[in-house]
Amino acid sequence: MNPDTRQKLMGVSTATLCTALFKRGLVHQFIQDVRPLNPSLPNMVGEAYTLRYMPAREDLNTIEVFKNREHPQRKAVEECPPGAVFVIDSRKDARAASAGGILVSRLMKRGVAGIVSDGGFRDSPDIAKMPFPVYHQRPAAPTNLTIHQAIDINVPIGCGDAPVFPGDVVVGDGEGVVVIPAHLADEVAAEAAEMTAFEDFVQERVMAGQSILGLYPPTDEANRVAFEAWRKAKGR
Amino acid sequence: MNPDTRQKLMGVSTATLCTALFKRGLVHQFIQDVRPLNPSLPNMVGEAYTLRYMPAREDLNTIEVFKNREHPQRKAVEECPPGAVFVIDSRKDARAASAGGILVSRLMKRGVAGIVSDGGFRDSPDIAKMPFPVYHQRPAAPTNLTIHQAIDINVPIGCGDAPVFPGDVVVGDGEGVVVIPAHLADEVAAEAAEMTAFEDFVQERVMAGQSILGLYPPTDEANRVAFEAWRKAKGR
Amino acid sequence: MNPDTRQKLMGVSTATLCTALFKRGLVHQFIQDVRPLNPSLPNMVGEAYTLRYMPAREDLNTIEVFKNREHPQRKAVEECPPGAVFVIDSRKDARAASAGGILVSRLMKRGVAGIVSDGGFRDSPDIAKMPFPVYHQRPAAPTNLTIHQAIDINVPIGCGDAPVFPGDVVVGDGEGVVVIPAHLADEVAAEAAEMTAFEDFVQERVMAGQSILGLYPPTDEANRVAFEAWRKAKGR
Amino acid sequence: MNPDTRQKLMGVSTATLCTALFKRGLVHQFIQDVRPLNPSLPNMVGEAYTLRYMPAREDLNTIEVFKNREHPQRKAVEECPPGAVFVIDSRKDARAASAGGILVSRLMKRGVAGIVSDGGFRDSPDIAKMPFPVYHQRPAAPTNLTIHQAIDINVPIGCGDAPVFPGDVVVGDGEGVVVIPAHLADEVAAEAAEMTAFEDFVQERVMAGQSILGLYPPTDEANRVAFEAWRKAKGR
Amino acid sequence: MNPDTRQKLMGVSTATLCTALFKRGLVHQFIQDVRPLNPSLPNMVGEAYTLRYMPAREDLNTIEVFKNREHPQRKAVEECPPGAVFVIDSRKDARAASAGGILVSRLMKRGVAGIVSDGGFRDSPDIAKMPFPVYHQRPAAPTNLTIHQAIDINVPIGCGDAPVFPGDVVVGDGEGVVVIPAHLADEVAAEAAEMTAFEDFVQERVMAGQSILGLYPPTDEANRVAFEAWRKAKGR
Amino acid sequence: MNPDTRQKLMGVSTATLCTALFKRGLVHQFIQDVRPLNPSLPNMVGEAYTLRYMPAREDLNTIEVFKNREHPQRKAVEECPPGAVFVIDSRKDARAASAGGILVSRLMKRGVAGIVSDGGFRDSPDIAKMPFPVYHQRPAAPTNLTIHQAIDINVPIGCGDAPVFPGDVVVGDGEGVVVIPAHLADEVAAEAAEMTAFEDFVQERVMAGQSILGLYPPTDEANRVAFEAWRKAKGR
Numbered sequence A, B, C, D, E, F: 001m002n003p004d005t006r007q008k009l010m011g012v013s014t015a016t017l018c019t020a021l022f023k024r025g026l027v028h029q030f031i032q033d034v035r036p037l038n039p040s041l042p043n044m045v046g047e048a049y050t051l052r053y054m055p056a057r058e059d060l061n062t063i064e065v066f067k068n069r070e071h072p073q074r075k076a077v078e079e080c081p082p083g084a085v086f087v088i089d090s091r092k093d094a095r096a097a098s099a100g101g102i103l104v105s106r107l108m109k110r111g112v113a114g115i116v117s118d119g120g121f122r123d124s125p126d127i128a129k130m131p132f133p134v135y136h137q138r139p140a141a142p143t144n145l146t147i148h149q150a151i152d153i154n155v156p157i158g159c160g161d162a163p164v165f166p167g168d169v170v171v172g173d174g175e176g177v178v179v180i181p182a183h184l185a186d187e188v189a190a191e192a193a194e195m196t197a198f199e200d201f202v203q204e205r206v207m208a209g210q211s212i213l214g215l216y217p218p219t220d221e222a223n224r225v226a227f228e229a230w231r232k233a234k235g236r
Helices: A003-010 A014-023 A063-067 A072-079 A101-109 A182-207 A221-234 B003-010 B014-023 B063-067 B072-079 B101-109 B182-207 B221-234 C003-010 C014-023 C063-067 C072-079 C101-109 C182-207 C221-234 D003-010 D014-023 D063-067 D072-079 D101-109 D182-207 D221-234 E003-010 E014-023 E063-067 E072-079 E101-109 E182-207 E221-234 F003-010 F014-023 F063-067 F072-079 F101-109 F182-207 F221-234
Strands: A044-055 A085-089 A097-099 A114-117 A134-136 A148-153 A157-159 A162-164 A169-172 A177-180 B044-055 B085-089 B097-099 B114-117 B134-136 B148-153 B157-159 B162-164 B169-172 B177-180 C044-055 C085-089 C097-099 C114-117 C134-136 C148-153 C157-159 C162-164 C169-172 C177-180 D044-055 D085-089 D097-099 D114-117 D134-136 D148-153 D157-159 D162-164 D169-172 D177-180 E044-055 E085-089 E097-099 E114-117 E134-136 E148-153 E157-159 E162-164 E169-172 E177-180 F044-055 F085-089 F097-099 F114-117 F134-136 F148-153 F157-159 F162-164 F169-172 F177-180
Touching: A003 A044, A003 A169, A003 A182, A014 A169, A014 A177, A014 A182, A014 B063, A044 A072, A044 A157, A044 F157, A044 F162, A063 C014, A072 A101, A072 A148, A085 A157, A085 A169, A097 A114, A101 C182, A114 A169, A157 F044, A162 A177, A162 F044, A169 A182, A177 A182, A182 A221, A182 B101, B003 B044, B003 B169, B003 B182, B014 B169, B014 B177, B014 B182, B014 C063, B044 B072, B044 B157, B044 E157, B044 E162, B072 B101, B072 B148, B085 B157, B085 B169, B097 B114, B114 B169, B157 E044, B162 B177, B162 E044, B169 B182, B177 B182, B182 B221, B182 C101, C003 C044, C003 C169, C003 C182, C014 C169, C014 C177, C014 C182, C044 C072, C044 C157, C044 D157, C044 D162, C072 C101, C072 C148, C085 C157, C085 C169, C097 C114, C114 C169, C157 D044, C162 C177, C162 D044, C169 C182, C177 C182, C182 C221, D003 D044, D003 D169, D003 D182, D014 D169, D014 D177, D014 D182, D014 E063, D044 D072, D044 D157, D063 F014, D072 D101, D072 D148, D085 D157, D085 D169, D097 D114, D101 F182, D114 D169, D162 D177, D169 D182, D177 D182, D182 D221, D182 E101, E003 E044, E003 E169, E003 E182, E014 E169, E014 E177, E014 E182, E014 F063, E044 E072, E044 E157, E072 E101, E072 E148, E085 E157, E085 E169, E097 E114, E114 E169, E162 E177, E169 E182, E177 E182, E182 E221, E182 F101, F003 F044, F003 F169, F003 F182, F014 F169, F014 F177, F014 F182, F044 F072, F044 F157, F072 F101, F072 F148, F085 F157, F085 F169, F097 F114, F114 F169, F162 F177, F169 F182, F177 F182, F182 F221
Parallel strands: A044 A085, A085 A114, A114 A134, B044 B085, B085 B114, B114 B134, C044 C085, C085 C114, C114 C134, D044 D085, D085 D114, D114 D134, E044 E085, E085 E114, E114 E134, F044 F085, F085 F114, F114 F134
Antiparallel strands: A044 A148, A044 A169, A157 A162, A169 A177, B044 B148, B044 B169, B157 B162, B169 B177, C044 C148, C044 C169, C157 C162, C169 C177, D044 D148, D044 D169, D157 D162, D169 D177, E044 E148, E044 E169, E157 E162, E169 E177, F044 F148, F044 F169, F157 F162, F169 F177
């Protein structure tokens, strides 16, 4: 990823990114119904590396399967590139875990940028204390083998009803996670950074008592002028 | 609203209010499945001012529509009376936002008492830090245009399966939000204040080790006597 | 309960217990979709004492019914043994409360170990401040009479899709609640304590940068040796 | 059951019965989300005989358990009184069967009046061909042991969110199933029979082109007179 | 409505209409999760006339309210124009009826084109026998007063997550119901009629054994030629 | 597939197959919440050929994409082997179609054994008239492009929460669809055929008035003897 793009994405919200995508006709890029275990962290930014789960068949998912070093879940954890976001398609099913504290720790230590599952994680109280962005639906203590079988690494998946292609740029904040198609990452990041400057200006004006009419959007010329002055003053 | 009623409602819980309404045969007045973004605030109390969303049709909900000062969402934000609670019927759909941080800030600055949506808000981490009561289902980064179209201002609506008429008295606490029909507000507030005194007495007795039998409800005369003494002692 | 078993269960996670149960073919023992109101407490451990709710019929659930000292909800609150966990089958319905702050306080004062409902509690902000483990789905201000009728005490029930028999050993942590069949409690506690030692070792190794391959599970002999040395060093 | 009451209930609809119950403040007596497998049969009428399922624990629900003649499911099937309606609390879970064609056949042969489950039946294509009223949510081929354990016979239960007490009068038609509290059966049946006569009159008038205003309800005196004349003419 | 448009819409499927709308960027016009009570009827075509329900408040929804000739439900039934489709916003809640057999009969007799609710109808077995198109989610015996209050006539509503404006053209077939924005009705009807001719040709070719590749869509010139010949031969 | 196995599977029910799988510890093989569009057909039997959908991204799913002969949906329809069952992972989402009448016709003409989707089909009234087994959740008129993107052919998938591997043996009847792991197909078919003989005997005895106790299961020796005699008499 372009370092400038990454830096811009560290400073914008998923809300602003969703609006930039909406303008481009993309309305399903927000991963529905996931939340950060630790909401106090900086943004999570990275390219998607994916793991696909299918429903578990009991004979193929005994506790012994993890002895196989080629087991896709374990393999993915060791192969996910540093800087990437590990995105898991858990079919929105949080009745059992997508993974637990040890695998999450390993991904953190390997320099991965963060993790998202539309299911749940186990050891969630421990994960919530890590300085590492992890998003899920809700805690789930049972082992993933109970209902999930890891089946595919780095293929296109769905996560929380959003389409996720390997390499898409994934951004998370305290609100949730958005998926930016790879080819749009630079332009969306740039536009979102611009929008953020404007929204910060508007927020300041609103807190000073100004009406939103003519300001948001800036249909009054005076507000556009004021914004340009504000930018200069703020150096943004 | 009667200032005495407002004051009483600042000091009672939504749980106690629900019981007072239950005694009057009203069992659907608690807004289901909403929670405060900032749970540490005092009660929210005000008369309902409503906004109704319908499902968005794409051609009527481009990003350009907000340039229209008569757009119902923006109009409502500027016209909601100070002291009122802004209640949004989002059809329990949190896939996109009901509103975001800027509009919430504007309502706060305009002296509105609080906001409730049975959908979700964007910029939720920012809203959670405001000294302003806002309730929703879950965070939702996508712009409201994605699935919601603001269509009616200050009409009777549903919110979280509760009926809400403009002017109904809306009360929120750390637990959730209850809607008191306008004509019952004074008597329900008065009764709830009385009930709260009794519940505080009971809670004190229970923490001192007394059984609930005969105490809650006070079928033992001795407990009724003790309560009267307690009231005198406490000046309540 | 065996005091040694209780002590072990105070020191293991529900995640580890679920894995021990999974190895025994039991995959539905985690109570789905409940969470602690106060997530900062030590583990909750105790034998299950149950209360079953059925849907309320209006004529049998007026506010007057609590005047009857034999009302099953009130009776259960006074009869649940100290040290037990009070488990309520609320049919996963949180539209009205399973109980409120006063009954929860009474159970706490009576020495009960904790409470679980697959519905919701009222007075949840107060309960969340108590040094007492309570788990539910979400807050619910309306009185239980609105939709629940207490009908049976200490019978086998379902709670969050888990089977719960009176006397089963119930363990809660910051993640959720698991139900251990009574006859398995000792062996599962012992196995989980062993597993916890190993997981602590693994976590330490992972945080030191080691790969999970060959370590988790320990298919490399070297890791088994290292673990034995670690145990000796740590006295575990 | 009073034979006259039974006869009246054979000739009225669940819709009319729900209205009679609504007038008495009972609004949860319709079993939600169940449908007849064979919608062409006459009404089902009988007193409730209940079976309660809880979530299955795997070690207690092997295929061997049915060898036990005291197994509650099999016992209930042999003991349900002729003329009764067999009502099963399946916790609204149709992922596995509540029962199958053989048990349904046995109940039919034993003279039971019908069966209702808020889960599903297996062998549903066969059951749909029987001259015997059976209601469920949707077909479910897996054996009940998969997720259900029969635990209690003839206790108060919930079925499709309706409260069902043994002895309540259960009525099914092509639309669904309603539960009449035992003590109200005679008066509700009588009232519903009267209402049915009036509704038949109204339907006839509407099909003849009359407006519903003043007719339904009959606020115009002329329509009350016409109804009396119609009753005489029809002998109802 | 243009008679030619109406005639075209009588001969096309909701599936084809959805594709024509999809091409125009409209993807939420199919009313989700409703089905015809009588699936053997010709298409339903008419302009939308709407009724909005909100959650019922008990004191405003006693059985007496229907004595008021101005009650919105009854008023709407008498005022809906012949040829229109009566569309009800029941908030996707089928726990109680949107209406019953008598009101449905009145609408039929008044020449209304059909009825759609995203809730349920009572007297559904009777309605299913009428030569009149009615669509709902599932049968619901309880009177609408139980959970619904009619509040607005002929305003924009949601129905099954689709936006419905008064005057939109509503088309139903054996599959479901689609809502065509008023200003697009003529062009969408024309395009759908053309598409239907082509699909009939394709279906004939496929049944004759031809591959869909190059045929559907007709990327092979030969298939375009064959289609033109087919049209001439068939006079379409 | 072994022709003898296929023949046996044509004569047994999905309910019986589920029990045979349950005995082997496989409890998730029934595809949840799908039903036959035409319930009057013989069993569907074939090996699974799969298609995986992911959530649609708008820019990749314009109406133009079908011009590409390599589009996975169209390719799969032309390549699915005769005799196979075409199984689609639609993520249980029926808001848009999995396919329509023309593709279904093409699969039928190509000799495919049947189709299953856990979403919905468009042109469902036409499909319901075909002599071809098709199973889905509910009708869905919108084109699949609206929410589905075909992404993978013949990979392991989930369908209605069941695991499906290419080559698994899929059986459908009037009740639903079950997935038999490939390596178990012969033995499960044989066992199910035996069980069916016994169940037919039991059903005959039950219809003749015999109790199920001692008969089902046949814990009475006399019933085992009677069954052997019955088999000889029937030649089964």
